[in-house]
Amino acid sequence: MREREMDGGGGGEHRWRDWAGLPGELLASIRERLLVDDFVRFAAVCTGWRHSGPAKPAPQLPWLMVPPHSSGITCRFISPSDGKIYFVAVPELRGTRCVGSCHGWVATVSRASLEMSLVNPLTRARIPLPSLTTAPEITAVCEEGDDRVTQYRFRATGGISNLFRVEAAHGTIEKVVMSCNPTHAACKIAAGFDYFFPPASVAVGGEKWTVTNRACLMRDIVYHEGEGVFYGVDFTNRVLRWGVDDVGVLEYCRCLDFPGSGDKRHWKRHLVVHRPSGDLLLVFFDLASARSSQEVAPGRILKEMGAVRIFGYKLGGSAGSWQPLERLGGCSVFLGKNMSICLSAQEVPELRTDCVFFIDQSYTHVGRKPQRTHGSWVYDLKEGVWEPYFYRAWRNSHEAPLWFTPNIS
Template sequence: MESIYPDWTGLPQDLLAAIFVQLEIPDLFRSGAVCTSWHSAYCIFRRLRLPSPKQSPCLLYASDACGPEAATLYFPSTGATFRITMPDSRLHSLHSLSPIGSGHGWLVVADKISNLHLLNPLTGGHVALPPITTFQFVEGSLDDQGNLVYSFSGKSHEPYSLPAVEARDNMYERAVLSCSPSAGSACIVLLMHMPFRELSFARVGDQSWTRIQAGESTGLQWRNYHSDAAYSTADGLFYVVRSDGSMHTLDLNGPNPVATKIMPGAANNSDDPYKYLVQTPWGDLLQAWRFRDYFEPTESLVVPDNSNYVDPRVELNMTDLRLYKIDVHGQRLVKVDSVGDHSLFLGHNVSMCLPVKDFPGLKPNCAYLTDDFFEFINFYKFNKREVGMWSIAAQTMDSSLGSTSPLRDPWLNWPVPIWITPSLF
């Protein structure tokens, strides 16, 4: 007797390719594992670099539940989770990496000896960035026990040395990409680093980092204290914001970096909120000011038995989020009370503002947040991380991220979870 069920394994490959184009990336991966013929069509789809639909941002995190060689993607638009195996054995696992940026589906991560890499966690794409010893003020050597240490020098601070495994916790603030690293040397990595959140950059393929010096030659101030950056494809410039709210454009297209001041700083704010730059779909550039404060922990800490735990038992939680439209011509910031039917994504990732009509599961007028406070996440590694959805209207945090089902896997305290927009390129 013939089966009454259709034989989906016999679908033509061109039809399967047309279906694959419409799928979210987790569903695309699952489809490639259905059977031999579907896997063959999936391989052709990947080889032809066919486009996939707009992908919803997801939270990438490590957890004990997914094992040491894997990570989990959580999609707040659907509440779904998707386990991935970290594909590059040279970098071991997400548990051993410190993420400091993401964009275009790629992570910027620091490894165990504090060198930076670009990693696509879905495809296994990997690009090694120039080593830490190519910064002008860093030198590497071996101590008496043969361990790698880095020496840091400079006019602005006394020289000091750190073990290689500790340098990344003291060195890297965040990184921003101009485009996908798959574009080769067109991809620029702009890095904010210590001391004083200064700026350096490297193109894919460069052998060393180029420090963007402060002074008359660039227009940047000493002790930069940069908070965030955004790259504009419209004019090919980076936009950078300092902790006082002042802004510069940064042109890295010529032989020498050129900075142009476009916004003065605001009056000193004793609360010192962290400032993000957010490009909106309607053409505005926003500053998002994130206020935080320390609180007594609401849950007990889980600390490994072999840990020499000395961190204070505190939580760093958000208390307010204020949005300002940047009026360059008027040289002022204009208070914004809502992003309407859009969602913000803030953290170590390239800041995003997305229409919920493209991702119906997202909540409008909300900010999806991860922890990114430099000192807290690097030095208080067993303390609870703040990950959640902030209602801009109600000024409240929902730690469930507004999902329709509870999260199955608790994320680890370190490395810190990070937003990515999945990409196969």
């Protein structure tokens, strides 16, 4: 790329400035400091700039991604770093429901079947996954004398069987987690379900899902990179684990008594791996009052909205116990149905530390009509207060946002 400029001597002559010929060290130094939006613009200038420096943008705060509604294709991305909103058309998400987000990829399931895939909404790359019906425990049911699938049968351990209509079956998936970037051949996928059914796993490029040996009502799943295993927590607060290779064996690790008192139906629980230490964190929320306080002024600090309890468990040593934590050691966690991640200020200098960023994705029923009760919040552990987190940027959306870590590599 060359740019022509006038000679400053007034002679009317032109000279060319070769921007593509800038030193590679200078380009690399600039590129490694860019966030993903500027990273994309930088790479679009010319071939030389595109291939200079690191292949990934600098670590940054997770974005909020609002998926398209039903048959739509336009995603909304909210960048917390600068508050900008980006609208991106992703036809690959049409007719799907997003059930997980890891490493810049979104796990989707068809609303009309149990076909699954992984999609990078920024590059529109797509990796197909086997249908959930490849697991022997999940079968399609047709009307007598008709080949059209009308229901899906889920058979859990112990002979428990449940039928779901085709249009409702996708709602049984609670969360999908990836062990690493799915462009790597070693990537394993785990799925937890929102009712009494065992978690299932599959390898990228595999032919079928494998269901584990124990049925449970899974509430959250996380992958522990240091140990190479998936951890899950069920609705009774039992912690479970299974390996990426020995996917058929699910074992209970340790029970955790429910902290506090009150109406337990309002409590949510999330697992997350503490990034610097590798400890396992279990975070509890009581959002009974938070859900009734969505309409708040921007920046207003809210108190007494609900309780947050965090417990830590040190893995790899002798038998220990869950210990209550009041701080996160210079880190913060981002929690939601689609992703649980811990970031440190060393990775992301702009991070607001010792905070819990949380997306609540739930419905309550008023009479016979479901009422949306989604919300996005940040809880400051030091101050003990809640604040809305970019809620007004997506509150009119039919879909609740996901945490999304941009990746264009």
